């Protein structure tokens with residue numbers, strides 16, 4: 425069986441060595457030794473100013489929206505994972521969908537200003553499959569209209585833009601360290617920001633609002649990362665460059681083997697050092713996608729429709745029209761990418777896809 429992704433697991437001894445420190449310290453969570461070490465290593469590996477590791481990649485979105493959304497309208501993309509939209513709704517803000525760019529697949533910055541109203545408080549945009557939004561233009565729009573800029577950078581571990589970590593953009597960026605992501609701590613995630621004041625606000629919120637054992641700064645939730653998660657994160661971190669290189673090999677193989685006369689790929693933004701987090705291919709229409717996916721499944725190969733459906737189709741959203749996102753979400757398929765995917769598997773995957781495309785005329 426070839427799944428769409430396979431979690432990278434470090435050598436077990438290396439994980440166990442870290443775990444034994446938990447027994448030695450008799451400390452399981454709440455800013456423990458492994459957590460602190462993980463936080464510091466992340467900061468230097470990623471070259472970011474402020475990072476707060478969290479228990480997953482969704483709570484950081486909710487915390488950022490809680491800090492900045494102010495129950496107003498939040499301009500966002502329909503082409504993302506459900507957590508981007510559900511977090512807005514969960515924080516009692518109103519999502520306002522702006523359609524995406526057909527090549528970059530990120531929010532279409534030229535359509536944002538038309539969606540701004542006096543109630544708009546923030547922009548929450550996703551760097552799709554690790555590809556950056558138009559960072560410069562989004563920043564300009566946010567500044568001009570005094571909006572907070574939040575990036576869902578769940579896919580972006582290791583991505584840089586013009587040599588700078590992508591997590592350094594926006595007022596707050598978030599990441600996911602879920603087991604299906606490029607870098608993981610089992611479950612996990614992080615908040616990133618550029619100044620001490622914002623970091624303080626985020627830190628309080630991720631720890632119940634505690635300011636010492638008996639004092640509270642304000643409203644908070646529990647988004648703390650445990651020592652067990654930090655141990656997993658610490659044991660995977662030394663392998664990140666290897667993981668990215670191995671994924672690159674897979675993506676390179678697809679690049680030269682698939683029939684791009686009939687398929688197309690997402691356009692990667694200039695200046696971006698991408699991390700090969702996903703390999704989405706875009707078909708001309710949904711029916712071809714379904715045929716190909718089915719054929720692959722008959723051969724025990726499991727690609728994933730991601731992101732599907734377009735988020736403005738969620739049952740708790742009042743419909744707004746985003747024709748490009750809708751079209752892309754019905755015609756995009758993410759192919760298997762993971763460390764250990766063999767060349768003969770890749771040959772099989774690409775030949776199934778190409779022969780389907782020939783048969784159905786795409």
Ligand SMILES: *Cc1c(COP(=O)(O)O)cnc(C)c1O
Pocket residue numbers: 480481482483504505507508550576578579599600601602612613
């Ligand atoms: C995975 C993902 C999330 C959620 O992260 P979790 O760690 O699973 O909570 C949010 N946004 C995007 C775009 C994601 O891919």
